[in-house]
Amino acid sequence: MRKAHNIYKSKKLIKVSLEYDEYSKIIKSITIAGDFFLYPEESLDALEVNLIGTKLEKYTIEQKVKKCLSSSEAFGFDSESMTDAILGCLNPEKNT
Amino acid sequence: MSFKFSKIRILETGYNSGPWNMALDEVLMYCANYDIPILRLYGWQPPAVSIGYFQSMYEEVDVKKCKQMGIDVVRRITGGGAVLHESELTYSFITKIYPKNIIESYNLICDPVVMCINKLGFNAKFAPLNDIIIDNKKVSGNAQTRKKNILLQHGTILLDVNVEKMFSVLKIPSEKIKDKTINDVKARVMGLNRTFEQVAYNLKESFSEKFGAEIIADNLTMEEKENTKKLTCEKYTSDPWNWKKKL
Numbered sequence: 001m002r003k004a005h006n007i008y009k010s011k012k013l014i015k016v017s018l019e020y021d022e023y024s025k026i027i028k029s030i031t032i033a034g035d036f037f038l039y040p041e042e043s044l045d046a047l048e049v050n051l052i053g054t055k056l057e058k059y060t061i062e063q064k065v066k067k068c069l070s071s072s073e074a075f076g077f078d079s080e081s082m083t084d085a086i087l088g089c090l091n092p093e094k095n096t
Numbered sequence: 097m098s099f100k101f102s103k104i105r106i107l108e109t110g111y112n113s114g115p116w117n118m119a120l121d122e123v124l125m126y127c128a129n130y131d132i133p134i135l136r137l138y139g140w141q142p143p144a145v146s147i148g149y150f151q152s153m154y155e156e157v158d159v160k161k162c163k164q165m166g167i168d169v170v171r172r173i174t175g176g177g178a179v180l181h182e183s184e185l186t187y188s189f190i191t192k193i194y195p196k197n198i199i200e201s202y203n204l205i206c207d208p209v210v211m212c213i214n215k216l217g218f219n220a221k222f223a224p225l226n227d228i229i230i231d232n233k234k235v236s237g238n239a240q241t242r243k244k245n246i247l248l249q250h251g252t253i254l255l256d257v258n259v260e261k262m263f264s265v266l267k268i269p270s271e272k273i274k275d276k277t278i279n280d281v282k283a284r285v286m287g288l289n290r291t292f293e294q295v296a297y298n299l300k301e302s303f304s305e306k307f308g309a310e311i312i313a314d315n316l317t318m319e320e321k322e323n324t325k326k327l328t329c330e331k332y333t334s335d336p337w338n339w340k341k342k343l
Contacts, residue, residue: 017343035177
C-alpha cells in the first residue's frame with residue numbers, strides 16, 4: 001500500500017490525499033480538499049466514496065468524476081482538472 | 097425575473113465567537129420565517145479564522161498559533177478559502193426566493209453590497225464568482241450554500257487588513273515564498289477604513305433600496321438563541337466538524 005499526496009492548481013487549489021495498491025493502482029482511500037465551490041456540497045463526498053476501488057488511470061478516473069459531478073455545479077475546477085489532481089498523486093516527486 | 101421583497105428582517109447580532117456566528121447562520125436557514133428574507137450584520141470577538149467547507153484545518157491553519165493569539169477556529173458550511181475575521185463587517189442574507197443560476201444569485205446579493213461600498217465614496221464592482229473589488233483590490237469575499245431550497249449567502253466587508261497577522265495563522269506551502277505571498281496579498285486586498293457603524297447603516301439602506309423592501313429591525317427569538325447555543329456546542333466547536341478532512 002502506498003500513500004500519496006498532490007496539490008494541484010486549477011482556478012482554485014485542489015488537494016488530494018490517497019492510499020493505493022502499488023501493483024494494481026487501485027484506490028483504497030481518498031480525501032479531496034480545496035478552496036473551491038461545489039453545489040450541492042455533498043457531491044464531493046459521493047465522489048470520494050465512488051473513487052474507492054477505482055484504478056488510477058485517466059479514462060476511468062475521468063468517467064467517475066464526470067458521472068459523480070454530472071448534476072453538480074463546480075466553480076474553481078472542472079472534471080479534467082479534478083482528474084489531473086487525482087492522477088498527480090502518481091508523480092513520485094509529489095508523493096509523501 | 098425581478099426580485100423584490102416587501103420586508104427584510106434585520107438582525108444586528110453584535111460581536112460573537114466564530115462557532116456561535118456560524119451556528120446562528122445555520123439556525124437562521126432552518127428556523128427562520130422563510131417568507132421574509134433575513135439580513136444579519138455581525139462581527140467577531142474574539143477574532144476567528146474560518147475555513148471553507150471543503151478545506152482541511154490540518155492543512156490551512158496553524159491552530160496552535162491561533163490558541164496562543166486568542167483566535168477562534170471554525171469550519172463554515174460554505175465553500176471558499178480560509179479567512180481571518182477581525183476588522184470587518186460580516187453580513188448574512190437568507191432567502192427562499194433567488195435565481196437558481198449560481199452566478200446570477202451571487203450577483204443579485206452582492207449588488208447591494210457594492211451599492212453600500214459606493215455610498216461610502218468608492219467605485220466598487222462585482223467580480224464573479226464571489227468577490228467585490230475596488231481598483232482590482234478585493235474588499236469583500238462572499239460564499240453561499242443552498243439547503244432545502246433556502247439560500248444563505250454570507251460575506252465579509254473589510255474595514256482594515258492585517259496581512260502579516262493573517263499569514264501568521266494561515267499555513268502557506270513554503271516559508272521561502274512567504275514574503276512574496278504577503279506582498280502579493282497586500283497588493284490585492286484592501287480595507288475601507290470606515291467604521292462598522294458606517295458600513296452597517298449603508299448596507300441596510302442598500303438592501304432596502306435594491307429589493308424595494310421595508311427594513312424591520314428585529315431580535316433573535318428565544319428558540320433561535322437556544323438552537324444556536326445547542327448547535328455551537330454540538331457542531332461548530334466539535335472536532336468531527338472542524339477537523340473533518342485529514343489529508
